[in-house]
Amino acid sequence: MMRNVLPILTVVATLFALWxxxxxxxxxxxxxxxxxxxxxxxxxxAMVAETWSQEKPKLPAPHQVAAEIWKTTGAMVLAGRGFSxxxxxxxxxxxxxxxxxGFLLGTALGVALAIGIVYNRTMDMSVMPWVIASxxxxxxxxxxxxxxVLNAVGISGLLPKAMISMYLSFFPVVVGMxxxxxxxxxxxxxxxRTWNATPSQTxxxxxxxxxxxxxxxxxKVGMAASLVGAIVGELPTGAVAGLGARLLAGxxxxxxxxxxxxxxxxxxxxxxxxxxxxxxxxxxxKRMGMV
Amino acid sequence: xxxxxxxxxTDLSLTFxxxxxxxxxxxxxxxxxxxxxFVSFIGPSGCGKTTFLRVMADLEQQTAGAITVNGVSxxxxxxSRAYGYVFQAAGLYPWRTIGGNVRLPLEIMGYDxxxxxxxxxxxxxxxxxxxxxKKFPWQLSGGMQQRASIARALAFDADxxxxxxxxxxxxxxxxxxLNEQLLHLWNRTDKTICFVTHSIPExxxxxxxxxxxxxxxxxxxxxxxxxxxxxxxxDIRDTAEFLEVAHRVREGxxxxxxxxx
Numbered sequence: 162m163m164r165n166v167l168p169i170l171t172v173v174a175t176l177f178a179l180w181x182x183x184x185x186x187x188x189x190x191x192x193x194x195x196x197x198x199x200x201x202x203x204x205x206x207a208m209v210a211e212t213w214s215q216e217k218p219k220l221p222a223p224h225q226v227a228a229e230i231w232k233t234t235g236a237m238v239l240a241g242r243g244f245s246x247x248x249x250x251x252x253x254x255x256x257x258x259x260x261x262x263g264f265l266l267g268t269a270l271g272v273a274l275a276i277g278i279v280y281n282r283t284m285d286m287s288v289m290p291w292v293i294a295s296x297x298x299x300x301x302x303x304x305x306x307x308x309x310v311l312n313a314v315g316i317s318g319l320l321p322k323a324m325i326s327m328y329l330s331f332f333p334v335v336v337g338m339x340x341x342x343x344x345x346x347x348x349x350x351x352x353x354r355t356w357n358a359t360p361s362q363t364x365x366x367x368x369x370x371x372x373x374x375x376x377x378x379x380x381k382v383g384m385a386a387s388l389v390g391a392i393v394g395e396l397p398t399g400a401v402a403g404l405g406a407r408l409l410a411g412x413x414x415x416x417x418x419x420x421x422x423x424x425x426x427x428x429x430x431x432x433x434x435x436x437x438x439x440x441x442x443x444x445x446x447k448r449m450g451m452v
Numbered sequence: 453x454x455x456x457x458x459x460x461x462t463d464l465s466l467t468f469x470x471x472x473x474x475x476x477x478x479x480x481x482x483x484x485x486x487x488x489x490f491v492s493f494i495g496p497s498g499c500g501k502t503t504f505l506r507v508m509a510d511l512e513q514q515t516a517g518a519i520t521v522n523g524v525s526x527x528x529x530x531x532s533r534a535y536g537y538v539f540q541a542a543g544l545y546p547w548r549t550i551g552g553n554v555r556l557p558l559e560i561m562g563y564d565x566x567x568x569x570x571x572x573x574x575x576x577x578x579x580x581x582x583x584x585x586k587k588f589p590w591q592l593s594g595g596m597q598q599r600a601s602i603a604r605a606l607a608f609d610a611d612x613x614x615x616x617x618x619x620x621x622x623x624x625x626x627x628x629x630l631n632e633q634l635l636h637l638w639n640r641t642d643k644t645i646c647f648v649t650h651s652i653p654e655x656x657x658x659x660x661x662x663x664x665x666x667x668x669x670x671x672x673x674x675x676x677x678x679x680x681x682x683x684x685x686x687d688i689r690d691t692a693e694f695l696e697v698a699h700r701v702r703e704g705x706x707x708x709x710x711x712x713x
């Protein structure tokens with residue numbers, strides 16, 4: 162136990178040290194400037210304390226971010242308003258719902274395209290270049306277009322954001338599943354042929370189970386991409402709710418602490434979601450006897 | 453060709469078109485296999501022995517000549533599930549138990565559940581793997597895995613067993629043991645077995661008929677009817693008769709090699 166914990170703690174401690182140091186370096190000019198205007202002489206200790214407690218620092222110190230996160234999560238729960246529109250739980254939920262829906266749509270689209278590519282020669286030759294081209298378009302450029310177009314046909318709210326998530330998350334699923342569905346060896350396919358198996362029997366009993374390790378790896382990448390998609394999708398909607406909205410509002414008003422707390426919440430959410438897939442992967446592959 | 457002929461090939465040729473020009477994997481091969489025969493195909497790499505087996509199984513198609521399996525084309529024979537095919541590697545599905553792997557062809561062929569259970573139990577006993585039904589492939593040794601793959605090929609009661617170097621990757625001791633078991637199984641079930649191998653002792657020990665092949669182009673150079681009795685203990689390999697057959701096989705292989713050089 163200690164052998165695992167110690168290296169991790171060392172890394173975390175180093176990161177915090179660097180972060181605090183960077184906060185001093187980046188926020189010092191402002192602190193000195195303020196002191197000069199007030200006609201005061203700023204000692205080193207006072208300067209450091211000042212750089213770690215500014216209201217709108219260039220780089221907020223970790224404890225400032227932690228305090229902000231607590232204020233918008235735990236403290237609000239204690240006050241009985243855990244799901245108010247100012248809490249990070251509420252914003253995380255908004256972003257999560259778009260992420261989850263987009264992830265499901267993206268996975269379904271990715272698996273469907275992969276099956277088409279593996280089974281249909283025409284799709285094999287024609288679809289992949291388009292799939293790759295779709296990912297070379299900057300998502301920031303196309304996201305507002307999707308929102309505007311869908312709004313024009315009367316679709317708003319969750320679905321447009323989920324579409325952007327889907328747009329990002331189907332790609333790793335297609336690539337992984339094409340590889341996975343093609344992973345059975347020539348011998349295994351010949352064997353199916355000697356039993357005169359139908360294409361659907363070969364799919365359900367050989368190709369699909371063979372592709373599971375590939376699928377789960379793709380799902381992890383897809384889930385992370387989906388979260389990025391949902392956040393990007395929230396930026397052009399006028400910033401009403403969601404972690405993307407918090408980021409945008411924070412940058413409008415120079416609330417760097419708010420931006421960082423939203424960023425860290427997003428990272429935590431991503432880690433939790435990817436970890437969840439990892440758990441399902443472990444259970445599934447173990448039950449399949451593949452680990 | 454008699455009414456007991458199971459496999460009949462006449463002037464069979466198969467030419468692969470490659471970038472380096474045509475490769476004659478099989479050239480004018482003719483052979484009859486009778487019901488209950490144990491036929492070994494032996495020869496150096498590239499002599500077409502595996503290709504011949506694959507043509508019987510409808511995994512490759514000849515470019516000239518004719519072949520029938522059970523009196524019909526290999527494709528019809530495959531569709532009617534006339535043969536079981538054992539590959540060089542066991543090829544068990546890691547996500548299925550041993551029982552589940554043996555059950556796989558039965559599921560595909562639509563046997564009902566109780567019949568499946570009975571057959572899995574029976575063939576696992578036949579290859580000496582009773583009690584391993586619930587184990588996963590990785591929990592078994594290579595030799596046991598190969599036995600499971602033979603059980604899988606036997607499960608649906610095909611009369612013909614096509615085996616492509618099934619024991620090629622196993623060590624000598626396990627191989628002897630499996631050869632003995634295979635003979636025993638053949639004796640009890642009256643199946644027709646076509647068996648591809650690299651090993652002269654293995655071919656002589658197992659077969660009623662040994663087909664010696666040579667490469668470039670792949671062809672049959674000798675067909676030896678074995679004088680050995682059907683009942684063969686392992687120590688038959690020290691008898692003069694055995695050594696004589698082995699000698700003739702070796703001569704055949706050498707002659708075939710001489711032609712090619």
